[in-house]
Amino acid sequence: MSVADGAKRPRVGLLVTCLVDLFRPSVAFAAVKLLExxxxxxxxxxxxxxxxxxxxxxxxxxxxxxxxTMLDALEGYDHVVAPSxxxxxxxxxxxxxxxxxxxxxxxxxxxxxxxxxxxRFLVEVRGVASTGARFEATVAWHxxxxxxxxxxxxxxxxxxxxxxxxxxxxxxRDREVCCGFGGTFAVKYPELSAAMACDKADRLEETGAxxxxxxxxxxxxxxxxxxxxxxSSVKVRHVAEVLAGDTQTPAIGEGRP
Amino acid sequence: xxxxxxxxxxxxxxxxxxxxxxQLQSNLSRLKxxxxxxRAWAMASLPEFDALRDEAVAIKDHVLEHLDTxxxxxxxxxxxxGGEVHWARDDAEARRIVLGICRDAGASTVTKGKTMVSEExxxxxxxxxxxxxxxxxxxxxxxxxxxGEAPSHIIAPAIHKNRRQVSELFNRHHxxxxxxxxxxxxxxxxxxxxxxxxxxxxxxxxxxxxxxxxAETGQTVIVTNEGNGDLTQLLPRVHVVLAGIEKVVPTLExxxxxxxxxxxxxxxxEMSSYTTFxxxxxxxxxxxxxxxxxxVLVDNxxxxxxxxxxxxxxxCIRCGCCLNACPVYGKVGGHAYGSAYPGPVGAVxxxxxxxxxxxxxxxxxxxxxxxxxxxxxxxIPIPRMLRHLREQEAQSGRxxxxxxxxxxxxxxxxxxxxxxxxxxSLAAGVLALLGRRRGRFSSLPLARSWTGTRDLASxxxxxxxxxxxxxxxx
Numbered sequence: 001m002s003v004a005d006g007a008k009r010p011r012v013g014l015l016v017t018c019l020v021d022l023f024r025p026s027v028a029f030a031a032v033k034l035l036e037x038x039x040x041x042x043x044x045x046x047x048x049x050x051x052x053x054x055x056x057x058x059x060x061x062x063x064x065x066x067x068x069t070m071l072d073a074l075e076g077y078d079h080v081v082a083p084s085x086x087x088x089x090x091x092x093x094x095x096x097x098x099x100x101x102x103x104x105x106x107x108x109x110x111x112x113x114x115x116x117x118x119x120r121f122l123v124e125v126r127g128v129a130s131t132g133a134r135f136e137a138t139v140a141w142h143x144x145x146x147x148x149x150x151x152x153x154x155x156x157x158x159x160x161x162x163x164x165x166x167x168x169x170x171x172x173r174d175r176e177v178c179c180g181f182g183g184t185f186a187v188k189y190p191e192l193s194a195a196m197a198c199d200k201a202d203r204l205e206e207t208g209a210x211x212x213x214x215x216x217x218x219x220x221x222x223x224x225x226x227x228x229x230x231x232s233s234v235k236v237r238h239v240a241e242v243l244a245g246d247t248q249t250p251a252i253g254e255g256r257p
Numbered sequence: 258x259x260x261x262x263x264x265x266x267x268x269x270x271x272x273x274x275x276x277x278x279x280q281l282q283s284n285l286s287r288l289k290x291x292x293x294x295x296r297a298w299a300m301a302s303l304p305e306f307d308a309l310r311d312e313a314v315a316i317k318d319h320v321l322e323h324l325d326t327x328x329x330x331x332x333x334x335x336x337x338x339g340g341e342v343h344w345a346r347d348d349a350e351a352r353r354i355v356l357g358i359c360r361d362a363g364a365s366t367v368t369k370g371k372t373m374v375s376e377e378x379x380x381x382x383x384x385x386x387x388x389x390x391x392x393x394x395x396x397x398x399x400x401x402x403x404x405g406e407a408p409s410h411i412i413a414p415a416i417h418k419n420r421r422q423v424s425e426l427f428n429r430h431h432x433x434x435x436x437x438x439x440x441x442x443x444x445x446x447x448x449x450x451x452x453x454x455x456x457x458x459x460x461x462x463x464x465x466x467x468x469x470x471x472a473e474t475g476q477t478v479i480v481t482n483e484g485n486g487d488l489t490q491l492l493p494r495v496h497v498v499l500a501g502i503e504k505v506v507p508t509l510e511x512x513x514x515x516x517x518x519x520x521x522x523x524x525x526x527e528m529s530s531y532t533t534f535x536x537x538x539x540x541x542x543x544x545x546x547x548x549x550x551x552x553v554l555v556d557n558x559x560x561x562x563x564x565x566x567x568x569x570x571x572x573c574i575r576c577g578c579c580l581n582a583c584p585v586y587g588k589v590g591g592h593a594y595g596s597a598y599p600g601p602v603g604a605v606x607x608x609x610x611x612x613x614x615x616x617x618x619x620x621x622x623x624x625x626x627x628x629x630x631x632x633x634x635x636x637i638p639i640p641r642m643l644r645h646l647r648e649q650e651a652q653s654g655r656x657x658x659x660x661x662x663x664x665x666x667x668x669x670x671x672x673x674x675x676x677x678x679x680x681x682s683l684a685a686g687v688l689a690l691l692g693r694r695r696g697r698f699s700s701l702p703l704a705r706s707w708t709g710t711r712d713l714a715s716x717x718x719x720x721x722x723x724x725x726x727x728x729x730x731x
Contacts, residue, residue: 195276
């Protein structure tokens with residue numbers, strides 16, 4: 001919506017992410033819409049997972065086997081975009097290390113250099129100032145650790161949300177503190193993970209916002225899991241849905257009315 | 258080599274106990290932000306902070322590459338100043354050396370300024386068992402010693418206790434003094450001072466740690482906020498410095514670079530209240546100082562880390578900043594780690610020194626959020642090293658079978674995207690059907706480790722890829 005007419009339409013490969021694929025296809029459809037709206041040709045090559053669960057569990061060989069399927073699937077695109085700081089961060093920051101010294105090292109580096117977290121891609125690469133969505137809500141933004149520290153996403157989602165008429169963006173305390181998800185950590189040390197998530201849910205609830213948004217479904221399932229368990233009225237969604245104008249889909253952990 | 262009182266194998270149970278300890282949770286919540294906010298302020302007022310970090314990293318990396326050279330230079334410089342350097346390969350040798358020095362001095366009482374290595378090697382118990390009284394003089398360390406506990410934070414050893422708990426301890430142990438109210442902070446402080454003054458004067462040997470050892474000058478450096486380090490080393494006849502071999506830096510100039518990072522990272526101070534340089538025994542004409550000066554350099558597994566995947570942990574200057582930044586430490590406190598070195602730095606250092614057999618929980622009990630690396634003044638890549646330790650664990654076959662099998666199955670499927678798409682779509686469909694009404698699960702047989710503590714959102718329906726493959730578009 002802000003890209004110069006006549007410029008060649010970039011080919012974008014969507015890195016769906018396994019959590020979105022499994023739990024929340026509406027996020028991927030929203031991502032496709034947002035990318036197409038800004039003049040990209042979006043393709044979804046057959047894919048599975050970025051390999052992060054194995055990588056973070058110290059299973060490098062398994063991680064490499066899985067990640068190699070991603071190198072194959074996502075090769076040749078102008079850009080690769082993920083609706084997740086975590087999976088994007090895995091490719092950007094960790095694939096080069098994971099494939100270091102293997103014959104795939106250069107492919108991994110190339111893919112890393114072309115991969116983006118969705119909101120940052122929209123703002124920084126496509127120059128999007130507003131996605132054209134409208135939505136009445138006070139929202140609290142949750143910074144995922146991977147957005148902050150791996151994918152370089154901090155301001156982009158805030159910029160896009162502030163541009164949505166009707167949205168009031170609030171900031172929680174302890175924004176840079178982890179929500180306790182951490183992938184397999186959440187199930188290896190569930191009490192600890194949940195205690196961290198409870199603190200995070202407290203910080204988000206005390207903003208008074210009715211909706212929590214983030215760019216990572218892992219965090220959202222975790223925070224949402226706590227909020228639903230405690231009967232909170234605060235809803236939880238992926239930012240792509242709001243930016244794409246899809247707020248009819250039930251929020252995370254909510255049934256169909 | 259061993260680490261004293263290593264209880265890291267009990268991490269899961271210790272963590273759960275800590276989470277259920279309301280007093281501890283309340284005490285820990287006061288820690289949150291406090292130090293880090295001050296650190297942020299201190300950083301903001303020093304624009305060259307990041308450049309200093311780079312400089313400090315370069316200094317320390319250089320030292321670690323030439324550690325033997327600088328340690329020998331340090332030894333010569335200490336000898337030239339009339340002091341003596343002792344080399345301890347492991348904890349047992351370090352304890353023997355220190356006890357030997359104390360016995361030679363005919364010591365019955367020893368005062369101690371803050372030394373982490375002493376916790377690492379279990380020095381206090383060792384001295385006590387030899388009939389020598391060891392008195393901690395750092396207020397926080399004094400408190401935990403009275404409580405029969407170990408420090409729970411690198412720079413704030415008694416952070417897990419509040420003033421009520423401290424006043425109860427003091428009232429119980431300071432039998433000669435009047436009972437104090439928990440709100441009477443000045444009174445509590447005065448009591449500690451009164452008791453410790455007596456110990457300072459009675460001590461035959463003073464043992465301190467070292468924040469830095471200077472190869473060029475043979476000095477050792479210690480920073481404190483209470484001045485207890487000075488009294489510990491000036492009043493007794495003998496001063497023993499107990500330090501890990503990684504503490505050496507080439508020059509006095511290098512120390513000034515490090516000092517600019519240390520206090521700012523630790524407490525947000527520009528400088529600690531006291532920075533004490535010790536340069537050997539009292540010389541003719543000196544107004545004060547000990548008659549003898551010993552430095553015990555402790556290896557205890559450190560040299561084995563050089564050149565290995567966790568070598569950067571030897572850059573650590575023990576500012577404790579990573580503990581303050583760590584969400585796990587913030588929830589479980591220091592004792593749950595079961596090691597003298599808690600928090601993120603401990604989760605790397607403890608297994609690196611003691612092996613993974615009893616410590617494998619430490620690198621695993623992390624969400625890898627990366628905040629420790631972000632705040633570390635020495636830019637230690639802690640998450641990368643935690644991952645490396647997990648890898649070591651996996652390779653040794655020590656990882657729990659359920660985790661290994663689960664990951665094995667998952668990766669076998671994920672490596673075949675077409676099979677993956679079929680299976681996940683099926684799984685998503687089934688779960689969506691089950692969770693259709695409420696949109697979530699409060700309990701799910703195979704996901705109890707999730708649903709035991711929080712709800713699990715149900716999938717929306719078939720997987721995205723199968724819908725896309727079937728031609729659905731936004």
